[in-house]
Amino acid sequence: MRQxxxxxxxxxxxxxDETSKNAQLLIRGGYIHKEIAGVYSYLPLGLNVIKKIxxxxxxxxxAIGGIEMKTSVFQNKEIWEKSNRWDxxxxxxxxxxxxxxxxxVGLSFTNEEAYSNILKQYVSSYKDLPVYPYDFKEIxxxxxxxxxxxxxxxxxxxxxxxxxxxxxxxxxxxxTKATEAYKNVFNRVxxxxxxxxxxxxxxxxxxxxxxxxxVCDAGEDVIYFDEENKQAVNKELWDDPLSxxxxxxxxxxISLVKQKKAIEVGNIFTLGTKFSEPFDLKYKNEKGxxxxxxxxxxxxxxxxxxxxxxxxxxxxxGIVWPKEVSPFAVHLVxxxxxxxxxxxxxxxxxxxxxxxxxxxxxxxxxxxxxxFADSDLIGIPVRFVVSDKTVAExxxxxxxxxEGESELMLAEEALKIL
Amino acid sequence: MRQxxxxxxxxxxxxxDETSKNAQLLIRGGYIHKEIAGVYSYLPLGLNVIKKIxxxxxxxxxAIGGIEMKTSVFQNKEIWEKSNRWDxxxxxxxxxxxxxxxxxVGLSFTNEEAYSNILKQYVSSYKDLPVYPYDFKEIxxxxxxxxxxxxxxxxxxxxxxxxxxxxxxxxxxxxTKATEAYKNVFNRVxxxxxxxxxxxxxxxxxxxxxxxxxVCDAGEDVIYFDEENKQAVNKELWDDPLSxxxxxxxxxxISLVKQKKAIEVGNIFTLGTKFSEPFDLKYKNEKGxxxxxxxxxxxxxxxxxxxxxxxxxxxxxGIVWPKEVSPFAVHLVxxxxxxxxxxxxxxxxxxxxxxxxxxxxxxxxxxxxxxFADSDLIGIPVRFVVSDKTVAExxxxxxxxxEGESELMLAEEALKIL
Numbered sequence: 078m079r080q081x082x083x084x085x086x087x088x089x090x091x092x093x094d095e096t097s098k099n100a101q102l103l104i105r106g107g108y109i110h111k112e113i114a115g116v117y118s119y120l121p122l123g124l125n126v127i128k129k130i131x132x133x134x135x136x137x138x139x140a141i142g143g144i145e146m147k148t149s150v151f152q153n154k155e156i157w158e159k160s161n162r163w164d165x166x167x168x169x170x171x172x173x174x175x176x177x178x179x180x181x182v183g184l185s186f187t188n189e190e191a192y193s194n195i196l197k198q199y200v201s202s203y204k205d206l207p208v209y210p211y212d213f214k215e216i217x218x219x220x221x222x223x224x225x226x227x228x229x230x231x232x233x234x235x236x237x238x239x240x241x242x243x244x245x246x247x248x249x250x251x252x253t254k255a256t257e258a259y260k261n262v263f264n265r266v267x268x269x270x271x272x273x274x275x276x277x278x279x280x281x282x283x284x285x286x287x288x289x290x291x292v293c294d295a296g297e298d299v300i301y302f303d304e305e306n307k308q309a310v311n312k313e314l315w316d317d318p319l320s321x322x323x324x325x326x327x328x329x330x331i332s333l334v335k336q337k338k339a340i341e342v343g344n345i346f347t348l349g350t351k352f353s354e355p356f357d358l359k360y361k362n363e364k365g366x367x368x369x370x371x372x373x374x375x376x377x378x379x380x381x382x383x384x385x386x387x388x389x390x391x392x393x394x395g396i397v398w399p400k401e402v403s404p405f406a407v408h409l410v411x412x413x414x415x416x417x418x419x420x421x422x423x424x425x426x427x428x429x430x431x432x433x434x435x436x437x438x439x440x441x442x443x444x445x446x447x448x449f450a451d452s453d454l455i456g457i458p459v460r461f462v463v464s465d466k467t468v469a470e471x472x473x474x475x476x477x478x479x480e481g482e483s484e485l486m487l488a489e490e491a492l493k494i495l
Numbered sequence: 496m497r498q499x500x501x502x503x504x505x506x507x508x509x510x511x512d513e514t515s516k517n518a519q520l521l522i523r524g525g526y527i528h529k530e531i532a533g534v535y536s537y538l539p540l541g542l543n544v545i546k547k548i549x550x551x552x553x554x555x556x557x558a559i560g561g562i563e564m565k566t567s568v569f570q571n572k573e574i575w576e577k578s579n580r581w582d583x584x585x586x587x588x589x590x591x592x593x594x595x596x597x598x599x600v601g602l603s604f605t606n607e608e609a610y611s612n613i614l615k616q617y618v619s620s621y622k623d624l625p626v627y628p629y630d631f632k633e634i635x636x637x638x639x640x641x642x643x644x645x646x647x648x649x650x651x652x653x654x655x656x657x658x659x660x661x662x663x664x665x666x667x668x669x670x671t672k673a674t675e676a677y678k679n680v681f682n683r684v685x686x687x688x689x690x691x692x693x694x695x696x697x698x699x700x701x702x703x704x705x706x707x708x709x710v711c712d713a714g715e716d717v718i719y720f721d722e723e724n725k726q727a728v729n730k731e732l733w734d735d736p737l738s739x740x741x742x743x744x745x746x747x748x749i750s751l752v753k754q755k756k757a758i759e760v761g762n763i764f765t766l767g768t769k770f771s772e773p774f775d776l777k778y779k780n781e782k783g784x785x786x787x788x789x790x791x792x793x794x795x796x797x798x799x800x801x802x803x804x805x806x807x808x809x810x811x812x813g814i815v816w817p818k819e820v821s822p823f824a825v826h827l828v829x830x831x832x833x834x835x836x837x838x839x840x841x842x843x844x845x846x847x848x849x850x851x852x853x854x855x856x857x858x859x860x861x862x863x864x865x866x867f868a869d870s871d872l873i874g875i876p877v878r879f880v881v882s883d884k885t886v887a888e889x890x891x892x893x894x895x896x897x898e899g900e901s902e903l904m905l906a907e908e909a910l911k912i913l
Contacts, residue, residue, distance in 0.1 A: 121563060221595050
């Protein structure tokens with residue numbers, strides 16, 4: 078799109094009340110707008126990034142048999158009473174609201190109950206399993222404090238998948254596949270090398286659950302990790318005297334372990350029959366016996382993931398998007414308003430669009446310094462500069478966001494590097 | 496996808512508490528799941544339809560210059576106090592909820608305030624206008640009764656676009672374009688012939704606003720329309736003695752006017768400066784004068800649209816989806832389990848997938864009668880039947896959902912009609 082058509086503008090300064098780097102940069106770049114603490118709207122550039130992340134997650138979930146649906150925000154009190162999670166004394170961060178004709182509803186803070194209740198209607202035989210439904214939806218949590226920008230919101234956009242399996246063996250097969258799918262997601266969005274599959278406490282049905290923790294100073298969590306063996310443990314488990322025996326079963330060299338701050342970018346749990354029991358979610362096995370469904374849960378917060386990428390990869394000049402999540406593939410910056418320069422840049426813009434390469438075209442009448450500062454702040458990985466000087470040589474100046482040096486190329490050559 | 500992998504199943508009977516045809520058929524077909532009255536989750540088939548509708552609307556909005564973003568559900572009280580719409584005595588269908596650390600937030604019931612407040616940060620010069628931002632989001636309205644299935648929800652999925660123009664002239668140009676874009680949407684989803692651009696009262700800034708009313712017995716509205724001149728007026732305007740003069744300005748033949756029930760599937764309003772005034776949303780015009788932005792609003796409920804299609808186009812056997820919104824392009828139904836029949840059907844399924852034709856493949860071991868009943872209920876516009884009989888002739892039986900007769904064809908020929 079033409080930047081002159083994009084209504085958002087960059088800002089030199091972040092609002093004084095934003096202390097987190099992710100929110101500061103994303104607000105300065107025109108990606109997000111703060112509504113209240115912990116609640117942000119996504120502006121056009123921000124929505125572009127969220128959609129990229131969403132598509133990556135969707136592809137990875139579909140590849141392991143996930144089937145997408147769309148559950149409601151409003152939650153039925155009766156359903157949550159079955160699992161004993163309606164009461165504010167049990168769950169302390171519910172948002173609830175009143176219906177005009179009496180009664181209360183909750184706002185989704187997680188999805189186990191909604192899915193168990195829906196599946197109850199459709200699962201009766203072993204032939205109906207396994208099933209892996211998921212959705213992308215707004216989630217609401219009544220956080221007392223929200224100072225981490227889009228890393229921890231009162232409202233946030235979330236992917237949750239639930240696995241409904243016949244037994245633990247079938248469950249574990251999927252759990253392993255889901256772990257790999259999650260690794261693919263974090264690799265594709267560009268933070269794989271900093272992200273550890275981290276052992277966390279498992280609850281009743283499993284020795285461990287797993288968090289995906291990205292080492293980052295902005296993190297609210299602490300992990301203990303052995304970089305060499307790519308193993309990590311969260312603080313809760315590490316500190317728990319009861320888990321010492323468990324830790325010894327892991328392939329970790331205690332002498333190598335480092336402690337670092339980290340952001341939990343995803344988590345996967347074995348739920349076992351914790352929810353199928355209260356919902357009486359059973360199937361008839363091949364012998365005709367009624368058997369409880371064995372469940373697992375798999376979550377990723379999309380805003381948190383976007384915020385983590387910003388925290389990790391930005392530099393002093395602004396954001397640095399990895400290719401797969403960048404709002405555009407290339408930032409075409411035109412300098413000067415000579416007729417030849419304009420028509421060269423316009424033609425390159427048209428050529429890029431024809432090739433379905435997503436391009437932000439800075440066609441505005443601003444000084445070069447301002448345009449470059451904007452371009453660095455917005456953080457698209459590749460920049461094409463077209464100026465009177467480059468046009469005189471019939472070339473484009475190509476610069477990667479992560480590199481200091483630029484290179485003059487013919488337009489055809491420049492297109493090839495995208 | 497293979498129907499054996501789709502966890503939902505059809506039902507013979509709708510739940511006793513569902514009185515609306517749309518909810519009865521959509522629940523029976525496995526498209527939606529009722530959470531509470533007026534709140535539905537969309538199951539995989541239902542989400543497919545919603546996504547089709549969403550893409551059509553997105554294409555039409557982008558074509559007239561719309562720019563998509565994603566505003567939050569939670570609404571800041573302070574912002575709504577500016578336009579005097581926070582108070583429950585002013586707006587009687589707000590849902591509100593309490594923050595843990597004090598204070599209240601509202602749940603989006605419309606978007607004028609959020610957009611005006613965001614645009615205030617970015618609009619300062621005539622060069623910044625016009626702007627046409629929009630989003631798809633969940634909307635919440637505290638309805639006292641909700642008995643119309645997905646036609647009127649307490650929670651519903653909605654597209655709202657707002658136009659921010661320099662003046663009324665620029666506004667009206669866009670308003671006309673938006674009217675055409677809306678007509679395109681209703682034509683593409685298959686209800687254009689029953690949908691009337693309907694005059695409604697306009698408020699302070701305009702003689703009229705416009706509703707898009709689809710003539711349908713399930714409608715809660717009443718319109719007066721002249722079929723020949725394709726003009727319609729809503730009941731409120733028709734009954735208002737003050738509007739008699741206005742009505743005479745319309746090209747309607749009063750002697751031809753019929754009264755019918757209708758569903759409001761969309762509406763467009765001239766807002767003028769109603770919101771730019773309280774938000775002090777101004778720009779400097781070419782003479783350097785501070786001028787109020789001139790606004791318009793353009794809404795479509797996606798669930799309501801889906802429900803209207805079901806109400807209008809279904810028959811005694813089930814739903815009848817128009818091609819552009821059908822969850823799949825073709826329903827491939829295999830009868831019998833001869834090796835040749837299975838491999839013929841499997842190959843056709845693979846060929847369809849290779850051609851990127853969305854196909855639901857009924858590979859289940861059920862009687863023909865059950866399969867046909869399911870297929871009619873689900874309502875995909877084209878059905879391919881592969882049975883021992885058709886395979887003996889190396890052919891496929893092709894039947895359109897709206898036609899009684901079927902036709903035997905070679906597979907290559909069958910693919911061509913899609």
